[in-house]
Each structure stands twice: as C-alpha cells, then as structure tokens.
Amino acid sequence: MEIQIPLVVSAVAGGAEHSKIPLVMLLVFGSAKLLAEVCQRVKQPGLVGEILAGIILGPSVLGWVAPDEMITTLAELGVMFLLFRVGLEIKASELLQVGITATLVATLGVLLPFALGWGILVWWGGSSIEALFVGAAMVATSVGITARVLATQGVLQARASRVILAAAVIDDVLGLLILAVVSSAAQRSINILGLVATAVFAIGFTLGVAFWGTKTVGRVVARAEDHLHLAEGQFVLALCLLFGLALLAVYAGVAAIIGAFLAGITVAESVTHRVHELTQGVTELLVPFFLVGIGLHFDVAAFATPSTLVLAVVILLAAILSKLLGCALGAVRLGRADALRIGIGMVPRGEVGMVVAQIGLGLAVIPQGVFAVVVFMSIMTTLIAPPLLNWAYRDVEAATTTWHAQAKPRPEKGPKFRD
C-alpha cells in the first residue's frame, strides 16, 4: 500500500485536465501583471511588461505556455473587447472630422513601408513574391497596442489620437486590399473584379456603420432597460452588437476588431456608465492574453543564420522609419508635435503583421527564415513604440475618461452591500 496522494487525486478527479484552465490563467494573467507592475515602476508602459511575459513564457526562455486554442480564443476576445472599449470613448463625428488627414496619413503610411519592405527583400535576394509579402506585412498597424497606451494615459480624445484611430481603420482596409493582391499574385490568379468588389464591400461596410449605424442602433440600446426584463439589458445588447458587427466585419473582409471598434462607437453616446464598467472588467481580464499571445510567438531559435539576423535588423529599422516618416508626412499640416505623435502611434505592427506572415507561410511562398524576420519586426515595433508614445504625449493633458479616472483610483472603501 503506497501513498501517492497527488496521483490518486489526479486519477480520480481527472486532475491534469481539470488543472489546465486555472493553471494557464494564473501563469499568463499573473506573470503579465507582475511584469507590467515592474515596467510601471521604472516608468515604462505596463503593456511592454505583458508582452515580455509572453516572450519569457514562450519557446525562447521557459517554454511553459504554447499559443494553443485556449490562449488564442482569449487573446482574440481580448483584442475585440479592447477595441470595443476604445470605441466607447469616441464619437463617430470626432473621427469623421479628421477624415481627410487620416486618409492622407494612412495612404502614405501604407505606401512607404510597402515600397521599402519590397525593396529590401529584392536587395537581399528574395524572390519577387517574398518581397511582396514582406512589403504587405510592413503595411499593417496594430491599433490595439496604440489604443491601449493612449487609453491608459487618458489622451484618447486628443486630436492626434483621433487621427491615429481613424487612420488605423483606413490602414486596415488598405492592408486588406494589398494582402488580397499579393495573395492572388502568389496563386497566379489575379481576379480584378473580385478585388474591386472586396474593396467596395469593405469600405461600404465601414462607412455605412460609421455614418448610419450610430443613431438608430444607439437609440435601441439606450432604451433597453425600459423594454427588457433581462438584468443588465444595455450591456447584453451592446455585447450582441459587438459580436454581430465583428462577424459582419469578417464577412466584409476586414478584421473582426474593426467591427468591434465600430460597435463601441455606435453605442458610445447611448449607454450608461455601468456598461463602461462591466466592459472594463472583461477588458482587464482578457487583454493580457492578447499581449502575452504576441510575445509567445517570439522564437530566438529561428535566427539560425547571420544573414537572417542582418535582414531582421534592417527590416526592423525600415519598418520603424518608413511608418514614422510616411504617417508624419501625411499629418504635417497639424504641426510638428502632432505629426510626430501620429507617426509613432502607427509604428506597432503587433498581431497584424504576424497574420500576414502566417498567410505567406501557409501559401508556402515565404521561407521559415523570412517568417521569423517578420515576427521579430512585429514584436519589436510593438515593444519600442509605447515608450516613445508616452514621451511624445508627455505635454498632452489627460482627459477624465472612465478609463483614466480609474487608472490610479484612490483607495476608497466602497459601499458595503451587506451592511
């Protein structure tokens, strides 16, 4: 008769299986927040720590967590809620006001990185299709990263921030079209009519929701509490809208997060404070999975050859400079300070650049080494931009938003409900 407590217990309760969810939650959420705390103590943005947590948990250092279906699901939900939460702070009219500048910023911020990425790969000796894919990956902008930094600083409503958000939406549509052309080229079947239809569909969806959705839908959601018997009726309707528009966005060919962002804008003026707080709870829980998920893709082992390492450094520098210059040039009429903020804000490639690289890998048109280079570029731009953004916004006064008001709340003992 032996004593094997943990084994007995595991066998009986299906321990290994049952421990997975709390274990992964504790590891990912706990380490992300621990490193965020460390970063904030040295006056760096917390989200840099959360991405670093992913790098440490991932294959390069500990190898404890893999980006499996659980992590991926929570990460995708996390970035959807993040963009929804950001949308809640923005009025549609505020975005449309800066439409022309944003279009200019997005266009130049797409052309320069694409051209430079393509050129570097041709110089390096890559095939023309490899060059096109790297160019397409350089185009991407991860609005989630920048939005998180701006929201935490309480400067979402500043003019430069509104230009960044609007430009990021346009950037996503343009990036989609470039990816469509490049993918078609890779498969040697360019369908011009199909591409035009995709473009019309994506642009029509975005503008349609932005212009037309706010009033009608907002009114319905606002009156939810009068007509529904459900508890938290406004929150429930807002979430249905979030998932519904995210789905439509995917069908229209743009990213789910664009739909989530539009859903947030749509209900921004009609929901109560409570909906902001309930959404904030979900966002705080899930966003670390999005950030750790980015870090998990970092793999030093992929830089096997010195030639790949050189390419990685060159591509990284090109990615930073081309986006910064292109976007700043587009916003130059707003003055040097705002142009710089906008340029820096568009630099992070985050998960979007990685998705492009993954499609290229899936179509077998880019080799593993080039894939690693693009992932490296995506992660490094995402780590470098937030501290620069903090610095560029140092003079902008923080507005009082639900987010910022709570960024450092006073330790108050809330009303106790059982007393």
Add this chain to the structure above:
Amino acid sequence: MEIQIPLVVSAVAGGAEHSKIPLVMLLVFGSAKLLAEVCQRVKQPGLVGEILAGIILGPSVLGWVAPDEMITTLAELGVMFLLFRVGLEIKASELLQVGITATLVATLGVLLPFALGWGILVWWGGSSIEALFVGAAMVATSVGITARVLATQGVLQARASRVILAAAVIDDVLGLLILAVVSSAAQRSINILGLVATAVFAIGFTLGVAFWGTKTVGRVVARAEDHLHLAEGQFVLALCLLFGLALLAVYAGVAAIIGAFLAGITVAESVTHRVHELTQGVTELLVPFFLVGIGLHFDVAAFATPSTLVLAVVILLAAILSKLLGCALGAVRLGRADALRIGIGMVPRGEVGMVVAQIGLGLAVIPQGVFAVVVFMSIMTTLIAPPLLNWAYRDVEAATTTWHAQAKPRPEKGPKFRD
C-alpha cells in the same frame, strides 16, 4: 472572370477561421439571452432559458454548436467567476455559523440519493459497478445553478441560502470521496491510505482557507491600491487569488469552483465596490457559456430503447425526491419553510453529475445508455429546481446587494466622460 466575393474574401482573410469566434459568441450569448428574456417574461428564471438555448443549439434540435474546447474553456471560466462572484457577497463567519446544520444537510443529502440510485440500478439489472457510479452521480450538487438563482433574487444572505452554500461545499468534498471509492472499486484497487490522505487534504484545504485565509490575504488585497503602480490593482490581485485557489483546490482534489468560491469569500470584506462591478462584467459575459454548455449535452437520440426511457424517468424522480427529502430532513430544526428551501436548493445536479458519468464512461464501466440517463437527470433537475426555488423563496425579502441592486436598474444616463 467570375464574381465570388465571399470566397475571395474568405480565402484572403482566412474567413472561415476568423469568423469562428465572433460567430460562436453571437450564437451562444445571443440565443441564451434571447431565451432568458422570454423565460423572464413568463415569470420563469432566466437561466432556464439559457439552458434551453443550449438544448436547441445542440445535437437534439439544430446541431449548430458542439461543446468544443472554446465553449468548454469559456464555460469553466464562467462557473469559476460565478462562484467567485457569489463568494464576494458572503462572509466566512456567516458560513461557519451554519456549519453544523450544513454538515447534517450535506450528509443526509449524500446518503439518500446514493442509496436510492444504487438500489434502482440493481433493480433495473445493472452491474454492481454501474449501480455504484449512478449512485455517485446522484450525490452531486451544482451549487452554481442555485447560487445564480439566489443571487438574481437577491436572497443570498438569507439563512437558508447560507446553509445551501455551506452544504454545497461539504457536498463537494463528500462527493469527491465517494467518487474516489467508486473509481478505485472500478479499477479493483482500493487504496485506503490514499483515500484517507485525499480526504484529509481536501477537508484541510477547505477549512484552512475558510478559517485562516480571510484575514491575512484580505488585508494584502485591500492595500493593493496603495502599493501597486498597476491600474485596477485590487481587481488584479483578486483574480490572481481566484486562479491560484482554484488551482490549489484541483490539486487538493476538490473542484476548481470550490477554490473560486473560497477566493471570493476571502476578499469579500476587503475589496471596493469597483471590484464587484468589474467581476460582474466578466460573470455576465461568461455564465451563459456555462449554462448553454450544460444544455449542449442533451441528446434525445441516446434514448433509443423504451427500457432506457423508463430508467431515465425513475432516476429523475428518485434524484429529485431523495435530495429534497434528505436535505430537508437535515435542516428540519430550522422550520418547515427553510427546510423546504434548502431541500429544493440542493436538487440541481448541473455539470457535476455529468462529470461523474463521464468518468464512468471513460473507465468503460457504464454503458452509453446509462450515461445518457445520468446526463438527462442532471439537466432535468437543473431545469426543474430554479422555478421551484423562486416559489419557495417568494416570501423572503430581497437584500440590496451589488447584484440585486442592478437586477432591474432604472434607466439612468450615467455621467458622460467626454462632456
């Protein structure tokens, strides 16, 4: 040149893959809330509608959603957050006060169902090991279901409710021990020392946290905002405690939700109102996945033979009566009204009964037909108890908790942060 917009788009953006998460979210969350609204309009508990949504989406009716890893993850997180949320409304001292009654309720509520389930299976002609497994499955109590109903009605602090919650925790420990004995018997290797060790471990963990955890840990969490640079420091620490205790609970051999419940109790008196609200957001989002997940396991096709159907009805009646009588008997000294409330409150077997059946299926000691019977019993007790519970609690006055206060909030325009 053909026009195939959706296909072009799908191929480019990986449509099918990218649409999965928003599609499942919309289907599960949207249909759950739609049917909850319908149920509440006819004065039935909303969660009955949410379980029905699972039955409709599942194999018996539409077959649109399967309980895959995404649903399972969100469901398990949902029930963990639900129990954590319930714990936040309870003081440890309030549970310990009713300890003796709760122990009596749990013990009688375990013995009667076990004996009856075992007896029926022997009468029906099942093997002795089948009979033991069905008995073990009849023992389970799904505290999540009852807690949700009580919380929505605002009667979590009533004496009967506190007895139910405490008894459910003890029930889980006793159920674990019975499952351990039955599983060992199935594998013909009863390890008495191991079982004793498991028992000591599980009971020690539960009592240790309940008695000792509150003061020290509560104090640390309460002072989070003073010492952390992180935003939402209290919420972050509370979640780390939630995941940590859930993990320890699994290692100690009890269910993760017991750890989550203890975590809630531990910080109940030390966190601010804001932590309640942030947790509420996560709970509202995820609990529908827990409830729909239960419904998804309902499969009419499994009742192939009339003999199985008869067994299902007999087992269902036995499950209701044995639990109701056993638990009411244990609480008889509290008076007839409270004894009835407690009896009804312990009836739902929910996901716990299904887990026992799944282990039996995994060990190949119960056939598919008996498995279907246990699943049927688990779901039907879960559907029947909530309306009865509403009725039994009709005279209990609702307290003002964070939950109940918001169950039907006035439509107020909250402060607008951009104005």
